[in-house]
Amino acid sequence: MVVHDDSGHLDPVEVAEHAEGLLAVKRAAAVDAHLSSCARCQAVAASVGAVSARLAAEPRELAIPAAVAARIDAALADEAAARAPASGVRERRPGFVERFLRPLRERLPALAAAAASIAVLGIIGYTVVNDGFPNGGDDTAAETVADAAGSDEPDEAAQAPMDADEDAAEESDERADLDLGDDSVAAEDGESAADDELTTLNEQAVSPDERSALAAQLQDIVTGRAAEPASGGDGEACGTELAESLGQELIGAAETDLVEPGSILVAIGSNDPDAVEGWLLPGCATGVEDALLNFTAPRSE
């Protein structure tokens, strides 16, 4: 006789699993045999089935409270306002800069004009991550860069190592990648995941060697070759908060001394399935606001 415990009856969990067809054939037959002769276990089986019926009798939808609906509408309106810049570019989806820097500007007014537009647009360029829709704003991305660069004339731009040195840019692929003009061309060409385009935040200076090393380390994380997955004191994987706030999958994270000793390089998914985003954070549980830089690289397995 099939019994679960000293009572001589079936485990209710097994009864429920049986109803879902989860038991192996032999075990299912034994359970059936017991059920056929045990009123108590039949009652359990009936009560398990009644749970589904009882739950299914509830409405699938519940009217959302007006206050909650209003709050969510307001949050979405804020997001939409951030998405559509007040400048000349109208009615297009958010590009790379908007998605990452506009939230930064909102949250950190002090950082806003200075660090965001100057460090990012002055020092380096970017390529829009193609979201996969043909009518996207790729062709306007270059305009965005031009607009932003024009409106926030960067004093510090003169300090930017790659600024306006066309000869030097042509001499080095890496430096060419960093040249604003070059990346604008790339954006116009509609490349979806340019080779590790990089955005510095919080006024970090990054050398070409560091760029290459970061890209290599990111690949190691993606392919699982990173020595030790980084996690915080509470055991939560580093970058969890960042990935969650950006709505992307957390691929992995590793400690690194590149750019900033003791920082954390986090790999997360990109809207482009063929790309991966790298974020350098000053600490394990820090978020977008504190990020030192971010870049996008092709995803290779």
Next chain:
Amino acid sequence: MPDPDGRSDGALLRQHAAGDRDAFGELVRRHRDRLWAVALRTLGDPDDAADGLQDGLLNAFRRAGSYRGDAAVTTWLHRIVVNACLDRIRRGAVRPTTVLEDDDHSQRLISSDPDPADTAARRIDVQAALATLPADQRAPLVLVDMEGFSVSETAEILGVPAGTVKSRCARARAKLAPLLAASSGADHSGEGNRPRPGAVSPIDPTASTSPEGGASHGRA
């Protein structure tokens, strides 16, 4: 599924991704009552549910470009919202369950509509019972038994194998069986455990897409 204004969910999402300012709002209006139900049932606390739903919808707003059209928009939206809710649980950001001790508050917040007392009491029973489950069992049970998703759709929403969904649902039902059987007997004498079709949708007559709601695995 085309709606009164003729645009499908998928078209709305694409238009949103392409810069249409109204498309996402329309998409939200279509689905928010069901998403609200899922968030509330998954998190238990109305304030947490509001936070979770808002997190999820903002994520969906930003991630519209990642929708590939290989799943129904409904499934995609639920995946993002449910994950936002589960993330709140994982991060310990949700309030302790207080449904049992706080009936008035919960009844008021669970729905803004006038609520026949009997239905409200039943709903609290269900919510209190759900609150006894671990989150990894509650979410699949809510999706399959309450929201009418198939096992495979639920597996997609939760990102786990179908067998895992079935197994978690089975464990959840076994745990709820004595609770719901007892409350049914006490609160609705004579009704026993039978479903009560008449109580299905007094809250919102337009709400349910399967008004009789009896089949738990109807949408294969």
